[in-house]
Every structure is written in C-alpha cells, then in structure tokens.
Amino acid sequence: MVHETRVPPSQEVDVLIVGGGINGAGIARDLAGRGWSVCLVEQDDLASHTSSASTKLIHGGLRYLEHRAFGLVRKALSEREVLLRSAPHIMWPLQFVLPHDPGMRPAWLIRLGLFLYDHLARRDVLPASRSVDLRRSPLGAPLQPRLQQGFVYADGWVDDARLVVLNALDAQAHGAVIRTRTRCTQARREARHWVVTVEESDGRAATVRARALVNAAGPWAERLLRQVTQPAGVEPLITRHLRLVKGSHIVVPRCFEHDHAYLFQNPDGRILFAIPYEGAFTLIGTTDQEIHGDPRDARADDAEVAYLCEQASRYLARPVTPADVVWRYSGVRPLLDDAHGNPAAVTRDYRLETDDLAAPLLTVWGGKITTFRQLAEDAGNALGHMLHENRPAWTRGACLPGGDLSGWIDVSGHPARDFARFLQAVQDRHPWLPPALAQRLARAYGSRIERVLCGARNVDALGEPCAPGLYEAELSYLRDEEWARTADDVLWRRSKLGLHLTEAQRADVASWFTRATLLGHTQAWTP
Template structure:
C-alpha cells in the first residue's frame, strides 16, 4: 500500500504537538499528527492548571521566560474564555521566607514586564479583614495579591486538535510512531494503530514533540540518513505531583505558599467542591515517564506544607485524588530540579529532510512555541508563511454569536458568565449544574452536543449522573474518545465525583460499543 503523504508529520499529542499541528495547518501545510495514547494523556493533563508568568522564576533571573509567559496570559484567556479564566492569588507573608521588600519588588516586575489589559495589578492586603485570611492560621496577618489565570489543561489540548483538524490536519490517536527513517528530502515513518496494523507515512519534515519521550525518540526511533546520532540534547525528567482534597475555603482566590526549602506550592479552587494542592519537583530516573505516580513522601510533603498555613491541618487521609506528570526539562546542569529552566528550545536540523525537536516548555507559552516552530518549519521547507494564531479563537471560544461582539478590554470570565446565562435561557430544561458544565466544556460548540434536544429525555440514557449518551457519542465522534478514562479524567473530571460503580457504568457503555 502506498504511504500516506503529508508536508509535516508531528509526533506527540500533548499541548506542544497539537499547538504546532494547529499552527501549521492554519498556514496551509498538510499535517498529520500521531499520538501513541489519548490526547493529553501525560504531562499536558497533569499540570497545576495555571496560565501564569511564573513569579518564582524571577528569583532565577528568568526574565525573558517570565516576560514571554506574562505576554501570553491575556492572549490565551481571550482565545478560549470557556476553559480559561483570570484568577487572583494570595501570598501570605512569612518574614522567615522572603522579606516584604523582595516580594513587592518581584510583584512590581510581574505587573510591568508585559502589557496587561484585563488582569488587575498586585496589592497588599490585611489578612485579618480580607476573606482569604479566614482559613489561614491567625499569625498570618499580611499578604500580597496578584493576578494570573486558570486553565482546563486537557481540554486546551483537545481544542487545539479540533482546530487543527478543521484546518485540514489529520489527528491519529492511539497510533505509535515505531520507526522514522530520514532521507535527503523526506521522512518515511512507520505508524502502528490501536488495531495493531502498521502503515507508512511519507513527510517532507518531521516534528518531534514527544515531551518526556523526545530524547528517546531521537535515540531509539528516528534513524539518520547515515550513521551517527540525531540526539544532541539531554532531558531532565522531573515529576510534579498534586493532591486533591475536599474544599478548604469558599472564596474564589487561590494561594501561593512559600516553603522552608525555598520552593512554593499552590492551593487552588478546583471543580467547585475541591482544593487542588501542588506541586512537587522530584527527579525521575530509570523509569518509564508514563508510569510516574505520586509517592507517599510527596503526599506527606504537600500536606505538611499546606498545613503550615491553613488553620485546619491537611492530612493524607483527606486526599480524594492524586495525579503526577513528568516535565521534560532541558538539562541546564542545575543541581536543584526546581531551578531547571522552564523555557523551551526549538532545535532544528536541515542537514537532510527537515527535523525540528521541541525541548522543554510550559503550558502558558505553548502558542508562542507553536508559532516559532511553524516559522522554523516553513523556513526549512523554503515556504515561509505568516503567523496567524495570536488573535484567533480556539474551538468554542468565539462567544459573539451568543452574547454579541466583545473587545480586548472585556474580561473573559465576564464574557463567559453572560454566555452561560444565555445557554440556560435558551435551554431552560437543562439542570443548572449540567448547563454550567457543558458551557465550560464546549463553549460556543455546545449546540453540536445538544443538537435538537428539547428535554433531558432527548439526550438519551443517563449513563452516569449528569452524563448522557448524546454527549458520549459526540465525544466519541468528534473528540477522539475511545474509552471511559478519556471522558472521566481528561475531557471532563467527572471521575472525581463518581463512585467506582458509576465509573464502571461508563466503562460498560464503551464495552458495549456505545449501545
């Protein structure tokens, strides 16, 4: 059988791979993306769910990275207000950690390194009267408040993949690239699908966006034209783990806590009824990144550090869910994993058929990374085409058909609130909690899920609480879902709320073939 032909083969279905595929497809290139598991199966669904500049990176003099990330915050928030929102952070002041003048100086830089239009600036607060002081220990009397953003990370990946597909890209999930032979003017790759069948792809260029597997892909899977090695860099694989506990506080701010080891952790409102606490930085050595799990010592660490601040201690017994992801950080010889740069490097090689490898990066800078990568691919192919994503919506992000036009000064969370109210008005038969969840998940694409439904009965059987067959069919047909975990833990976080029996009901639906 003749190989599939494309301009660019992208290996890796995380945020960077999907972002690059989207950007390239929008520039008119024929793109094929393969991902060995589900989209966002690994690092990209295991983040702290933040769109942030990285306040603590200022201590490591990462001014370029912080400026780049700060500039991206509002670009991203505007592009998908249904899955991202501004978030205010409270830092209780502990004089034994960092002096107040240092924090004020850092926040001044944070406020002014990049332009802000909708995010509020930083300020000092009296925790004895501010609502954020109530759940804290009484000796924390002073604090600082600043702005960043929240994101549904796994859905961010899916929205990029949807946009890439709608611009002509082919997205193949559960499809592994097992060999990629480089030629002088093309790559010939062997891909194996979930059914075990192998097929070949002929591409003019290859993008290695394999995340934690980027180095091993070059060393074990990609083959050069002649002898030698394609890998010239080393990754440091650093595990970041998180815990989820029942809601500790009721206000809408998040916390950033300073620890005695000079690290920080966040405590973030999560899924309405929970608090998300993370993250750790643990060097991962000698194991498969896909098998990374939180350790008991990490659970104890997060509980201990959170308990230094909250009046009601956080105990391991309180933990209802955990997750761990592996950050593929470019090895810069830093001794402390926390000090390893979170910036990205795009390494190009045009000695034969073009190769671009993505090293490092963070979710906040994925769009800029993709823009830079698409520019490099165009340069190597001799087909430079203009960038386009900075002002573009992600799938479902354009709410104007529902709420009318908005401008750059419109807060994304306010636009979403108007949209959610309109959804409820147009579909009064939807229970409010379900309407809110669907509005958040699908944004302006919600009608594609609901179709012509005029009652809950029109959505089909309720497979599990608040999860109906029509949504499951949409996810299977439009969002590459093939099994229950894709729905329960990535396309949504319903698994967090369901009992084991309810999760099994979703699994049984897929086992029956959706019948």
C-alpha cells in the same frame, strides 16, 4: 467529525508530528492553519501524560524571577491575555493570595517581584497586585492567625487537557489528520522526505511520507531521537538532553469557600499552590522530583503526598492529612538540562532545534503550557524557513473552538464577563437544562455546546444518563468528535467527572464504551 475508516497503507503529508500533548497539538494547529498538510500521531490519548497533569495555570511564573529568568517570565506574561481571550470557556482569570511568612522571603522582596510581574508585559484584563490585611479580610479566614499580611495578584486558570483537545480540533478543522493511539515505530530519513512507520493499537501498520518531521514527544523526545529516527547501529547526534522532573498534586475536600487561590512559600525554597477545584475540592501542588526510566511509570508516591500535606498545613488553619486525599496525580515535565543541581531551578523555557541537512527535522525541547502558542508559532516559522515556504503566522488573535461567543452575545473582550453573559444566554435558550449541567457544558464546550445538545428540547432527549449529569448525547459527541475511546478519556481528561462519581458509576461509563466498540465505533483516519 472523525470518520470511521481504516488507516490507508500509505499517506503523504508536508509535516508529520509525533506527540499529542499541548506542544504537538499546538504546532499541528499552527501549521494546518498556514496551509500545510499535517498528520499528528500520538501513542495514547491526547494529553494523556504531562499535558493533563499540570497545575492548570496560565501564568508568568512569579518564582522564576528569583532565578533571573526575565525573558521567560516576560514571554509567558505576554501570552496570558492572548490565551484568555482565545478560549474564555476553558480559561479564566484567577486571583492568588500570597500570605507573608516573616520567616520566608522579606516583604520588600515580594513587593519588588510583584511590581516586576505587573510591568514586564502589557496587561489589559488582569488587575494589578495589591496588599491585603489578612486579619480583616475573608481571604485570611482559612489561614493560621500568625499570618497577618499578604499580597494579591492575578494570573489565569486553564483546563489543560481540554486545551489540547481544542488545539487538535482546530488543527483538524484546517485539514490536519489527528491519529490517537498510533505509535511512531520507525522514521527513515531520505534527502527530501521522511518515511515513517506508524502502528495502531490493534497492530495494524501504515507508512507516512513527510517532507518534514516534528519531534514533539515531550518526555520521550530524546528517546525518539535515539531509538526511532536513527538507523540501527548509528549513534545519534543529540546536542541537548532532558531532565525528567516529576510534579505531583493532590486533591482534597474544599479547604476554603472563596474563589481565590493561595501561593505558599516553603522552607526549602519551593512554592505551593492551593487552588479551588471542581467546586467541591482544593487542588494542592506541586513537587519537583527528578526521575529516571519510563515516564509512564511516574506516580505520586506517599512521601510526596506527605510533603504536600505538611507544607499546606503550615499555612492552613485546618491541617491537611493524607487521609483527606481523594485523588493524586503526577506529570513528568521534560525540562532542558541546564546543569543546575536543583530540579526546581531548571529552566521552564523551550528550545526548538532544527536540522535541515536532509529532510527537515524539528525537535521541541522543554516548554510550559503558558507558552505553547508562541512555541507553535516559532515552530511554524522555523519549518517554513526549512521548507522554503514562509507563510504568515495567524493564531495570536484567533479563537479556539468554542471560544468565539459572538454568535451568542456582544463580546466585550473581558473573558470573565463574556463567559458569564454567555452562560446566561445558554440558560435562556435552554431553560430545561439543570443549572449545574448548563454550567458544566458551557464551560467544557463554549459555543460548541449545540453540537453536544444535538437539538434536544428536554433532558430526556439527551438519551440515557450513563452517570449522574452525563448523558449518551455527550458521550456520543466525545466519541465522534473528540477522539474519546475509553471512560478514562472522558472522566479524567475531557472532564474531571471521575472525581464526582462512585466506582460503580465510573464502571457504567466504561460499559457504555465497551458497547460502542462492539457496535463497531472505532477511530478513523481522515486524510
């Protein structure tokens, strides 16, 4: 639980991490589990930017094979099933249909790519790719009649923002300090320590002394080096540069009834995903548009929405129009500048840059959500080397919070089957829970669901409903244990309930947080 105390005027830790996205949270978890004292600071909410605005896939990146990024694809493919087993409640297998458009890539090339995709890394849970006759399969029903042949392959789905929160929870369980809405304003490097000034949202400042500093600021990583870690008037030595590439998505009412997703090929060489989303919707994305300026200002503009609708309508029998869009969002990918002219072709791989000429500094450049665990492990190894304290890695076989279902069922090792049996166990233990609520809570919290239910034996014991299907017990849990401080934290990151609620209902959730704040519930520093 997050205890309600103030930030002390000074604090000493082994490692200070700047950035509360997936890479920062993953590194905090890895380091804390190795026994180092860790503090993570994030200027906003956890996963409030890039890490909650992805296409929400655990995937190798089929299209990266065309750019000969075999190392990246192999690395990502090897992580898929590791991640699926670690948190089967928020990650699960998802099969994709790739319709063959004769005007696009030839069928033989697609078969070759899928063969490599099947065999570049070991696969125990996910099925191999196969051909499908779209004229005779329900998978072809939502598509235009001209599309007669296709291919089916498997990857994984992830609730991206919850993945970040679970890593932060696990880091905290291993002793890490997680500070949201706390900005790093200055970092002074000494021979053996960093002296870092952090500032809370109310303006209160504190000083943290750290033996090492990790720059996991994502789109702000280069800016952090230029403006925060250098003395005034000193030009920073920056050996790598970021290209900030905006990826926008749209959500529309459900375009098809089955549980497969689609991958569409566009004439410009890009690909487009159409994915079942939140039961009643379809998620369509993404774009690749280079931006300049503050990543906070990135928005999915009307031109991108029109592009996504147009490209999806090239395949779907029922056209998608901008008027259908119920939600749009955009995330900024911090990609390594590899001098490639096409933003879609810029590498999605990561680089860890280390500097131990004085107190150690590690900067994370690039990365993708699928490889976050391996990135964090590599970062832990690098920091151990710089601190002269090599400690063994531990996360490959470890579950994330809520992911260990062995207290509820006999785990088979197949994530989808295990979750289905877990959900049945939840319904058997709590038959009073409405089925839709049981499903949502089981998906969101896994084996931590009892922390949310707080011993309730009927719906009334969950407190007042602040919105349909959202009770005070869950809001209190999210506030006290998952760093939620606003309605947006809950409705668009800890969940996607915002899609299902009216504006007035969303306002009711905001009012609950306002009342909680007035009663003195503020985030705490837990040393």
